Amino acid sequence: MATVHKETERTYAGALDHPLSAERLPQVAGMRTGGTERLDAVYFDTPDLRLLRRGVTLRRRTGGHDEGWHLKTPGEDGSRNESRLPLADGAAGHLPPELLARTALDTRGRPVAPVVHLRTRRDLTLLVDEGGNTLAELARDTVSARVLGGAPPSPGPAVAPDAVDWVETEVELVDGGTGLLDAVEAEFHRRGLERAAQQSKLGHALAGRLPDGADDGGWTRPAASGRAARPPRSGSVGEALAGYLRDQAAALRTLDPAVRLDEPDSVHRMRVHVRRLRSALAAHRRILDRTATDPLDHELRWFGKVLGRARDAEVIAGRLGAQAEDLPPEGHPAETAARIRTWSGARYREAHHAAVRAMDGRRYFALLDAVERLAERPPLKGRATRGRAEARRMLDRQRGRAARRLDQALDMAPGPQRDGRLHRARKAAKRARYAAESVTPFAGRPADRLRKRAKGIQQPLGAHQDGVMGERALAGIADAGPPDDRSAFGLGILHARQRADAARQVKQAAKARKRLAG
DSSP states (O other): OOEEEEEOEEEEESOOSSOOOGGGSTTOOEEEEEEEEEEEEEEEEOTTOHHHHTTOEEEEEESSTTOEEEEEEEOGGGOEEEEEEOGGGSOTTSOOHHHHHHHHHHHTTOOOEEEEEEEEEEEEEEEEOTTSOEEEEEEEEEEEEEEOTTSOOOOSSSOOOSEEEEEEEEEEESSOOHHHHHHHHHHHHHTTOOBOSSSSHHHHHTGGGSOTTOTTSOOOOOOOOSSOOOOOOTTSHHHHHHHHHHHHHHHHHHHHHHHHTTOTTHHHHHHHHHHHHHHHHHHTGGGBOHHHHHHHHHHHHHHHHHHHHHHHHHHHHHHHHHHHHTSOGGGOHHHHHHHHHHHHHHHHHHHHHHHHHHHTSHHHHHHHHHHHHHHHSOOBOGGGGOOHHHHHHHHHHHHHHHHHHHHHHHTSOSSHHHHHHHHHHHHHHHHHHHHHHHTTTTTOHHHHHHHHHHHHHHHHHHHHHHHHHHHHHHHHHHHHSOTTOTTHHHHHHHHHHTTTTHHHHHHHHHHHHHHHTO
């Protein structure tokens, strides 16, 4: 896996004629030479420069103390997050699979190729404190850039050069704070050095080739369809919902590479955020234009099912595998656990590969575009301008819906039909929980109370549903293997145990139902 660190730096056009003095710089006791490095880097992007337009740079660097593969993505407060991999993880013209996964959301499935070759002479000066610790690095870079075949041609009548040379100065924090950056910048301004128009070398080399309207490094999002959505009014339920939707959209974006790379629990976390989005759209349907949100809900449901196949296999492996390890000796715990995990592992791998294939498709990227548009400007109706009273009415509706569904299930005799009703009640409780989250802390204690009490119903019903799924899975595992296998008896014991706790779980949910009304 790539190592990741935060990078805070600023780039200035040109270089100083004379060195800086430490006297005007806070905490800086002196300057020390850092030597000279010769850097050779090839930058990669799509033919339409999608990475650059999103503020992302991807390069293969040789020479210097940090040679290797580098992926830089925008962070908070003007910082950047840099992921690094060793050179051996990818050939000269072939990117490491991990970096392809980490950039897939930005490239939208388009091919990535070399676009610029940069050679840089870097003369380093270290800004140190009294203890000799490096606070910041000041680099005077003499750059020679050559545009490669993967870059787009020059648009319009003006012809951008295929080769360009320039000098720039970079200041990067090491152990210092942003106050030091500000002080250095003030000194630069005093001596006529201004920030570079392009903060990345790649942007400088390709400045004349960026698509119209993207020269500032911005991302041109797909145009929204339908009528223009109104911005949420300050202090309204619409504003609270808009903030929640932005958080969920950001989470999906963050988790995209994690799912592709099969990081632990990533499928589950992404599925939860999909469900939160669907719950928010359903719970707030009275303040949203459903002609815009219903098609999005349909696509979110599709993607949730894609993720659900992998998640179900993951749950079965964890739950049943752990139970198998606790079997008595006559149940052959080791063999039974191994058989369960082999069966579940094969299904998980198949489902995960299917999920990644779906995430490489146009339907998935169109879904994410729609989610981003929703988060930027949700299609709010007039009721969205109302305040806490509207939010609390929504909470009452979700509370009543969860209570009705659970009451219907509790009135039925045990059996497959009640199992289905209990599962529906669980989903209603989950929607109520997420709906409460969407207006917390806007709606105050009523939202927090519903969130906790709905969770009290959801959890025991979730354990009950896991038992139902466990029964089905164990039957499939038994059918898939030879009947005389040593684990067969252990599978039978586990099958009998899946419902052993069902009565207690239903009783616990019924007890939580009584608190729901309070």
